[in-house]
Amino acid sequence: MQNNRRIVNIALIGFMGTGKTSVGRLVAEQLHFNYLDTDEMIQAATGKTIAEIFSTCGEPAFRALEEKTVAELAGKTQTVISAGGGLPVNPQNLAGLKTHALVVCLWASPTKIWERVRNQTHRPLLQDADPQKKICELLAVRAPFYKQADILLNTDSRSLREVAQQVIHQFRLQAIRR
Numbered sequence: 001m002q003n004n005r006r007i008v009n010i011a012l013i014g015f016m017g018t019g020k021t022s023v024g025r026l027v028a029e030q031l032h033f034n035y036l037d038t039d040e041m042i043q044a045a046t047g048k049t050i051a052e053i054f055s056t057c058g059e060p061a062f063r064a065l066e067e068k069t070v071a072e073l074a075g076k077t078q079t080v081i082s083a084g085g086g087l088p089v090n091p092q093n094l095a096g097l098k099t100h101a102l103v104v105c106l107w108a109s110p111t112k113i114w115e116r117v118r119n120q121t122h123r124p125l126l127q128d129a130d131p132q133k134k135i136c137e138l139l140a141v142r143a144p145f146y147k148q149a150d151i152l153l154n155t156d157s158r159s160l161r162e163v164a165q166q167v168i169h170q171f172r173l174q175a176i177r178r
Ligand code: S3P
Pocket: 014, 015, 016, 017, 020, 039, 050, 083, 084, 085, 086, 087, 122, 123, 124, 125
């Protein structure tokens, strides 16, 4: 781990449907940390849903809003941050998060992801003729970015509570090591 980091937050990254929101809320509750979600921050700042931003402004505009949001997180402390699934593909975002947060990637297989997202309709990137294929394609492109996290946690056969416990454990471990 780089030394020029002041790790006071936890950032959860990972594909859609890996449990970042639910796990993030549990971790924040248990550590008595604040909880922030980059998608929620973008929605609050624009007054639009993520789907509306994609359809009216396009994906590049959404990615620019994500970058701006990550920059705004720099001054936070004792905060659990849940990052949108595509956010770590921008290297500037990952580097920015790493300056103040332990970056934990929640990983899941395409089959598990599909099981978890198939009944949800709010994610524009999965409104596709073949969403399962889309999940595999996006996951393949994003895997190298997700793997740059400090910690990679497979969520396939773990409950949300177990994943949250693991995140807390890793956060405490790194505090001891530093
Ligand atoms: C996206 C994931 C979504 C949201 C947007 C784009 C992605 O967040 O940011 O729909 O590119 O994977 P979640 O990962 O919280 O669903």
